[in-house]
Each structure stands twice: as structure tokens, then as C-alpha cells.
Amino acid sequence: MKLLRTSVALALALCKLSYGLDNGIGRTPAMGWNPYNAFSCANTESLIHTQAQKLVDLGLDKVGYKYMSVDCGWQATQRDSAGGITWNPTRFPSGMAGLGNFIHGLGLKYAMYSVGGFFSCDDVGGTAHWLGSLNHEDTDANIFAQWGVDYLKYDNCYSVSETDFVDFNPPFELKTHFTKMRDSLAATKRPILFAACEWGLQDPARTWPGGSVANSWRMSNDIGPPPSWANLMRIINQVVPITGFAGPGGFNDLDMLYVGHNELTAAEQQTHFSFWAAAKSPLFIGVDLTQGNLDSALSILKNERVIAINQDPLGKSINFKRRYTNDNDVWAGPLADGSTVVLVINLQASSRSVTFNLADVGFSSANAQDIITGNSLGRLSNSLTTTLQGHGSLFLKLTSTTAAPAPQFTFYPASSGALSGGAATRTVNSTTIVGFVGNGGKLTLSNIDGGISGGTKLLAIDYINADFTMTNTACSNCREALFSVNGGTGVRVQMPISGQSWDILFQNFLVSLPGFKAGKTNTIEISNPSAFAPDFSRIGVAS
Numbered sequence: 001m002k003l004l005r006t007s008v009a010l011a012l013a014l015c016k017l018s019y020g021l022d023n024g025i026g027r028t029p030a031m032g033w034n035p036y037n038a039f040s041c042a043n044t045e046s047l048i049h050t051q052a053q054k055l056v057d058l059g060l061d062k063v064g065y066k067y068m069s070v071d072c073g074w075q076a077t078q079r080d081s082a083g084g085i086t087w088n089p090t091r092f093p094s095g096m097a098g099l100g101n102f103i104h105g106l107g108l109k110y111a112m113y114s115v116g117g118f119f120s121c122d123d124v125g126g127t128a129h130w131l132g133s134l135n136h137e138d139t140d141a142n143i144f145a146q147w148g149v150d151y152l153k154y155d156n157c158y159s160v161s162e163t164d165f166v167d168f169n170p171p172f173e174l175k176t177h178f179t180k181m182r183d184s185l186a187a188t189k190r191p192i193l194f195a196a197c198e199w200g201l202q203d204p205a206r207t208w209p210g211g212s213v214a215n216s217w218r219m220s221n222d223i224g225p226p227p228s229w230a231n232l233m234r235i236i237n238q239v240v241p242i243t244g245f246a247g248p249g250g251f252n253d254l255d256m257l258y259v260g261h262n263e264l265t266a267a268e269q270q271t272h273f274s275f276w277a278a279a280k281s282p283l284f285i286g287v288d289l290t291q292g293n294l295d296s297a298l299s300i301l302k303n304e305r306v307i308a309i310n311q312d313p314l315g316k317s318i319n320f321k322r323r324y325t326n327d328n329d330v331w332a333g334p335l336a337d338g339s340t341v342v343l344v345i346n347l348q349a350s351s352r353s354v355t356f357n358l359a360d361v362g363f364s365s366a367n368a369q370d371i372i373t374g375n376s377l378g379r380l381s382n383s384l385t386t387t388l389q390g391h392g393s394l395f396l397k398l399t400s401t402t403a404a405p406a407p408q409f410t411f412y413p414a415s416s417g418a419l420s421g422g423a424a425t426r427t428v429n430s431t432t433i434v435g436f437v438g439n440g441g442k443l444t445l446s447n448i449d450g451g452i453s454g455g456t457k458l459l460a461i462d463y464i465n466a467d468f469t470m471t472n473t474a475c476s477n478c479r480e481a482l483f484s485v486n487g488g489t490g491v492r493v494q495m496p497i498s499g500q501s502w503d504i505l506f507q508n509f510l511v512s513l514p515g516f517k518a519g520k521t522n523t524i525e526i527s528n529p530s531a532f533a534p535d536f537s538r539i540g541v542a543s
């Protein structure tokens, strides 16, 4: 049943050529400020006033940050006598319509927060019992419209029951909660951008038909706290299989920004911002704008070339192109003017030389601009070698590109290999998949053609990995496999999730392996001594 539903949803999604909720707004990702990453739910009127004024004083509104948010913490614990949602008068003495007037008076837009649950999210472990909107959607949507709300972030605490604060495995489709609030907002006739936040639990990008339930959807668990590189990589790995499932009106939300939080280095903050911008995530600043020395954060947040990538009318995300495990990641995607944006990320914590191969994004040559500095890098031919800071990145716009010849592969089904130590087959869409590789299980392919000269070969691997996680592990939202050619030292390869169910393939994961001999006598052994590898469908070897 689950499988059938997934296929139907996918078929519908494929019929519709574009993604997103067609409510006339949110055609590009929303930009603004949100208190949560700096203040958690400690939300007050004076705090919002101060931060809103700062947003304007710092000129952030002028470059696009328009949505001023309240997050959790504004609500009362009892509905008013008419059954309406209402506020904590100690924290918000002028009321929520008053807050809207203040925000609009600054020329900003008003971003409200509620929850598709019995109570709200809170920062005291689920004991605050602030009001949620579940089963009060029409009433609350009308109240939000009366308050002048322009945006609603809709969260997911207490969505299952009055006693279950955060449930990562709800026994029903959360989509129903979000669809209800979408329709209640639409019925108010006020344009209210709808930002869904079910933490990526049920793969909204893929399973909400055509992204039609919301203008954006969180695709992962919270980005923190704490701000950390591991948290960024957990989200980057999780977005790999869904970058194609988004577009104008419906975007993957990678969560609010930690730019300005100095637990991350300046280079990490820049990579974070560039990635989020190019993945077409909403960009919500999450730093206390009154803190001293914001210069470095502001130079990242106000870069108009990076913002232009985010706000590009085509609305297409960068896609995962290649991972050089423990070395660098290559991502690329299209812009409305026909150019290509490329992000190369140094996966190591130290500053070093990294080479970007244009072939990894399909080109042999191109004119390049450094998006961060705006400098032209002239015409690139085949590759560019440059120094990247630890976890820093190269962010390029390529134009006048020349296509590289596409590599040709000879494919070997995984099921044609020898299985040992617990490795086992299963069938998906009438394809035989080899699973339980790793933890003793091994898959060995023989009689592999090394061509006329052998040596190092490019492989294209089709695999399934639905080991998605809400927490940080050694390889969050990825699995590792060791590939050994002809008994040589295993090359460790990190493979991101291919989806959130065990039937979705990742196709053409590229990796170069040394040690091939000429002729058809090569073996490739796939294993992992200490964890499970992905499941494998087929292995292509470049001819």
C-alpha cells in the first residue's frame, strides 16, 4: 500500500512540470529573520521590536530580508472566550495585531508561527503547553489574517497526541494536518506564505504531490543547536535525493541560518550560506542583530550576488554531482539565464589545495566568475586548482560552456556477483538488489573489463540507501562502503541517502578506483568491516 501510494504520488508529481503551491506568492525562497536560532522560544514584543529595527538599520531589508518572524513562545495556554488562539500578554503587551502594525510600519512583512498539534513546540521539554492550531485551523487562520499576517511557519510538536511532545514516527500521514491549514489560509483570501515544518519525517518533497501543500517544507530535523559542521553535513546529505523535487512556489527548507554564530568558522558560515542559497532554501537570519561585531556575518548575508542565486526566477536547486570522499563535494545547477552555478566544498577541516574538474559538471571549458568576490576567473579549461579554507568552498557561475564528452560505462548487475557473509538479494521494481553488504557481508564482482590498459577507472554506481537520521552520526544520512579492486586496499566511499524508503535508487554515483588490469579478469569487492554499506543495484565501469 505504501509502495503504491508512493508511486501514485510520484506519477502525479511527474505529470506536473513545475513544483509548488500555486497561491501566487513564494515564487522565490522567502528571506527574513527568525528568533529561534539565537533565542530559542524566549520571544517577547520588545525583542522583536529591537531586532526588526536592527534589520532595517543594518540595511538587511534592502537586500531582501523582509519577513520578520515570531517563533515559538508567543502563545497563551488557554483560548479566548470565542475559542480563538491568543497570546501571552506579559510577553506581548500590545498584542499580536499590534506587533503586526509595528512590523508593517517598518516596511517589513509579518511572519507568524503556529503548530499543527494539540500544543506548541517549546523550550522546556514539552511542559509549556502553549496553544497549537490542530482542530482550530479555520478559526486560527482567520485570526492570523485579521492580525495582518503575511507568512505562517507551521510546526509539528504534539501532532500525534496531547502527551507526545515530539514524535519522529507518527502513525498517520502528517500531510493531512498541513493540507488542512493550507486550505484554511487560502479561505481567508489574504496572501499568506505557508511554510511547513514536519522536520522531513515523511519526505514532503517527494510525497506531497508536486509540492502543492506548502510554499516550503523543512526537509530535515533542526539545524541545531549547537551550530556545527556535522549538523550542516547531516542536512547536505539529506537533501541529495530531493533537489529535483522543488521549484517556484515550493522549496526545500534546509532550516534557519547559523551565519554569525562563531561556533562555525567564517569559511564554514560562508559555505553554509552559499549552499543554502544555491539549494533555493528560504534564508532566515538566525543571529542576534544587536551583538557586537557582526561585520563578517553581514558581509556574508548581504552579498547581493549570492542572494541573486537564491532569488533566481528559475527556482532550481543545485544537485549533487560528485563526492571525493573526505576531500571535496561538487554540486551544480542551472540559472534562468542559462548559466550554471557550481559549489565545490572542501570536506577537510584544514586549508589546502583543491582541484575542480569541469567534467564533473559536464563541461570541458567555461567562462567563470567567482560569485563571492564578483571577480572574473577568465576561461577555465578542464580544471581549476585553488586553495580552499577548511570547510570553505569555491562558488562559481559558469557561462559560455562547452560540453565534455559523456563517459560510457559497461554495467554489471550487482546480482551477478558472489555474495558472502550475510549479503542477500531482494527485488525492487523487478530489479534484483544486493543488500546486507557490510558488517561481514561482501559482494564480489568478477570478470570486470579493465579495457586495454587497466589503471584507474571511473565507476558509476546505482545504489539504495534509506538510512536517514534525525541526529548526527559518524556518517549522518550517508553510508560508507569499501571498494577493493583485485584485492588491493579498500577505497572508503561515503554515499549519501538515495531517499527515505528502501526502493529509491541513486543513479550514477561516480567514483574513481585504482588497480585495474588490462582485460576482463578484474574483481571488485565491496564491503564495510564495521557498518552496513548501501544496497547495490549495478556497477558501471567506464570503457
Ligand SMILES: *[C@@H]1O[C@H](CO)[C@@H](O)[C@H](O)[C@H]1NC(C)=O
Pocket (backbone or CB within 6 Å): 007, 010, 428, 429, 431, 503, 504, 505, 506, 537
Ligand atoms: C522503482 O521505481 C521508482 C518509481 O519509478 C523509482 O523511483 C525507483 O528508483 C525504482 N527503484 C529501483 C530499484 O529501480
